[in-house]
Amino acid sequence: MADYTQMWTELGLNLDNHNALLENLGGAYQSIFMTQENRPEGMAYFDFVMSEAHGLRIQELRDEQKAGRKIIGSFCVFVPEEIILAAGCTSVGLCAGADFAQDEVEKVLPRNTCSLIKSFFGFELGKVCPYMEASDLIVGENTCDGKKKSFEIFKEMVPNFYQMDLPQTKTPMARHMLKHEFKSFVEKLEEMTGKSIKLEDLKQGIATVNAKRQALRRLSMLRAADPAPISGLDALLINQIAFLDNPARFTEKVNILCDELEIRVKENKGAKATNAPRVVISGCPMAIPNWKLPSIIEAKGAVIVGEESCIGERGQRNLTDDSADNLDGLMDSITDRYFKIDCAVFTPNQDRINHIKEMKQQYNADGIIHYGLQFCQPYIMESFSIEKQLEKENISVLRLETDYSQEDMGQLSTRVEAFVEIIK
Amino acid sequence: MRLAGIDIGSRSIELIVLEDGQVVHSKQAESGYNPIERVKELIADISFDKIMATGYGRGIVEVAFNFPTVTEIKAYGAGATGLYPGVRSVLDIGGQDTKVISINEMGKVTKFEMNDKCAAGTGKFLEMMATTLGYQTHQIGTEAQKGEKGIEINSMCAVFAESEVTSLLAKGCKRNDVALAIHQSVCRRAVGMIRRQNISTPLMFAGGVANNSCMIELLEQSLGENIIVPEKPQFVGAYGAAVLAGLS
Numbered sequence: 001m002a003d004y005t006q007m008w009t010e011l012g013l014n015l016d017n018h019n020a021l022l023e024n025l026g027g028a029y030q031s032i033f034m035t036q037e038n039r040p041e042g043m044a045y046f047d048f049v050m051s052e053a054h055g056l057r058i059q060e061l062r063d064e065q066k067a068g069r070k071i072i073g074s075f076c077v078f079v080p081e082e083i084i085l086a087a088g089c090t091s092v093g094l095c096a097g098a099d100f101a102q103d104e105v106e107k108v109l110p111r112n113t114c115s116l117i118k119s120f121f122g123f124e125l126g127k128v129c130p131y132m133e134a135s136d137l138i139v140g141e142n143t144c145d146g147k148k149k150s151f152e153i154f155k156e157m158v159p160n161f162y163q164m165d166l167p168q169t170k171t172p173m174a175r176h177m178l179k180h181e182f183k184s185f186v187e188k189l190e191e192m193t194g195k196s197i198k199l200e201d202l203k204q205g206i207a208t209v210n211a212k213r214q215a216l217r218r219l220s221m222l223r224a225a226d227p228a229p230i231s232g233l234d235a236l237l238i239n240q241i242a243f244l245d246n247p248a249r250f251t252e253k254v255n256i257l258c259d260e261l262e263i264r265v266k267e268n269k270g271a272k273a274t275n276a277p278r279v280v281i282s283g284c285p286m287a288i289p290n291w292k293l294p295s296i297i298e299a300k301g302a303v304i305v306g307e308e309s310c311i312g313e314r315g316q317r318n319l320t321d322d323s324a325d326n327l328d329g330l331m332d333s334i335t336d337r338y339f340k341i342d343c344a345v346f347t348p349n350q351d352r353i354n355h356i357k358e359m360k361q362q363y364n365a366d367g368i369i370h371y372g373l374q375f376c377q378p379y380i381m382e383s384f385s386i387e388k389q390l391e392k393e394n395i396s397v398l399r400l401e402t403d404y405s406q407e408d409m410g411q412l413s414t415r416v417e418a419f420v421e422i423i424k
Numbered sequence: 425m426r427l428a429g430i431d432i433g434s435r436s437i438e439l440i441v442l443e444d445g446q447v448v449h450s451k452q453a454e455s456g457y458n459p460i461e462r463v464k465e466l467i468a469d470i471s472f473d474k475i476m477a478t479g480y481g482r483g484i485v486e487v488a489f490n491f492p493t494v495t496e497i498k499a500y501g502a503g504a505t506g507l508y509p510g511v512r513s514v515l516d517i518g519g520q521d522t523k524v525i526s527i528n529e530m531g532k533v534t535k536f537e538m539n540d541k542c543a544a545g546t547g548k549f550l551e552m553m554a555t556t557l558g559y560q561t562h563q564i565g566t567e568a569q570k571g572e573k574g575i576e577i578n579s580m581c582a583v584f585a586e587s588e589v590t591s592l593l594a595k596g597c598k599r600n601d602v603a604l605a606i607h608q609s610v611c612r613r614a615v616g617m618i619r620r621q622n623i624s625t626p627l628m629f630a631g632g633v634a635n636n637s638c639m640i641e642l643l644e645q646s647l648g649e650n651i652i653v654p655e656k657p658q659f660v661g662a663y664g665a666a667v668l669a670g671l672s
Contacts, residue, residue, distance in 0.1 A: 396535075
């Protein structure tokens with residue numbers, strides 16, 4: 001990596017903290033990703049993106065800023081990327097996948113807060129996330145109580161916070177509210193850029209994001225093959241990078257990778273052994289660099305064939321209909337597309353269990369591992385009924401609750417290994 | 425064929441050798457600070473055709489001796505089924521963990537639960553409480569059975585429970601009564617885990633803590649039915665590993 005010290009200093013990063021983080025991250029990446037066997041060649045691009053995630057990519061974003069684009073950081077798949085692109089802005093997902101500056105975090109948040117929330121507080125307090133510091137606007141969304149209340153504190157810590165409200169049910173009134181929130185978001189972006197979004201802008205935004213979703217869908221479907229042509233870790237990484245990379249370039253690279261995977265499938269070549277036990281992970285999102293559970297699962301000889309997660313299918317399934325010929329019609333399509341997201345903050349949320357069953361079928365999975373972040377009430381509560389409903393259909397489920405620490409690695413490994421023995 | 429099973433737990437290591445399905449050799453040692461040396465000593469004077477390792481320390485013997493391994497969950501499942509065909513669930517309370525394992529009609533493990541971040545209510549907990557009360561570990565069960573019910577221990581954290589016990593004793597509570605209260609609290613925790621999993625019976629109680637007569641009595645009372653306790657409950661994992669060695 002080139003020397004980005006000046007850029008990081010200009011962004012206000014704490015260089016000591018940041019170096020420590022990069023060193024850690026680099027080590028983890030090496031031992032988790034680079035030691036995998038039979039990786040597709042197309043992964044080289046994603047390895048490169050990761051190695052430059054805090055370097056070249058940030059440089060690109062700053063160049064975009066110099067050219068007048070605004071960078072919009074967000075934490076959730078409910079923040080519509082098509083609108084951000086239509087406004088001539090760039091969307092980036094913000095870091096929330098590792099513990100950092102925990103002692104500082106616990107001065108402002110209760111200890112019993114989920115790792116994901118603590119993480120983005122830690123990244124901000126430790127000044128180690130260049131995406132956060134480079135963002136012209138940080139969008140927080142009212143999903144769970146933890147996020148919504150923590151944003152009250154977070155918005156005092158950053159100069160450019162925007163809060164988006166979200167419904168918690170799927171009633172017509174709730175849909176109406178979501179559309180209203182998306183419209184307010186359009187207004188906010190228009191005010192920032194001084195330009196109004198035109199029909200063709202929104203069409204283009206939708207086309208770009210749909211293409212990305214289609215490429216990711218293609219990747220998902222290829223994982224149905226046995227042997228799986230790509231490891232679950234690599235597929236997760238690609239889904240994580242989807243939040244950071246330039247969308248058009250990302251789409252192109254995913255498609256190139258998929259061309260390679262198609263050949264692999266035809267030739268019966270896999271990243272993992274034929275007949276390896278197949279697992280779908282379901283539950284909380286795994287943000288970079290949260291690779292803890294997937295790396296345990298695949299180290300135990302199983303292969304992850306799908307992620308029922310925001311960083312995975314929950315976030316990427318369903319395209320936005322682009323057929324309307326007026327702005328309001330497109331806003332309706334966008335609303336309809338996002339309204340289908342089956343996040344556990346919604347009640348009731350039967351769609352999610354149906355999706356889990358569907359994924360189990362589609363990817364020929366032998367079992368489901370439900371991943372709940374400790375203190376994540378919506379997903380953990382839902383996991384009980386999910387477990388019951390799946391077991392009724394004789395689908396093996398392992399329900400895990402963990403966090404970003406390494407404290408429970410031993411116990412977690414034993415559980416996963418025993419589950420793999422069961423589904424073999 | 426001679427089949428060996430070795431269970432490297434956090435507190436103790438058990439070794440079993442089967443010949444034609446019969447136990448011809450069984451030995452136990454403390455894990456201590458150097459379990460690899462202990463394993464070496466245990467296997468030094470025995471012969472076997474196949475071996476399987478299990479338990480918390482299985483990973484280190486996999487590296488040191490290249491033994492194949494299975495999890496303690498699978499080993500306890502196989503051990504329980506081998507000893508009592510038809511058994512449908514196992515409660516295993518060992519040195520630092522508690523597990524509940526469900527087994528189907530075919531003798532296959534279908535589901536399990538175990539404690540995660542905390543070793544409250546395990547063998548080590550009882551060991552520490554015995555020390556606080558001035559009993560030998562093997563005595564605490566029988567001493568507790570002489571106690572009367574009425575006291576409640578609220579802390580499940582071993583450190584806090586120790587201060588709670590000390591203050592109960594200072595208040596003049598009898599040692600036996602406090603010992604009983606400790607067993608009741610461990611039992612409540614285990615029963616909670618059993619109920620959460622909606623197990624089928626018969627249930628086997630295994631692991632070192634199943635040597636404790638007070639725990640057996642309390643569990644049977646709370647569950648309202650008899651439980652199976654094998655003769656040497658701490659050997660069920662090693663036995664299961666030996667059985668699985670035969671299938672490998």
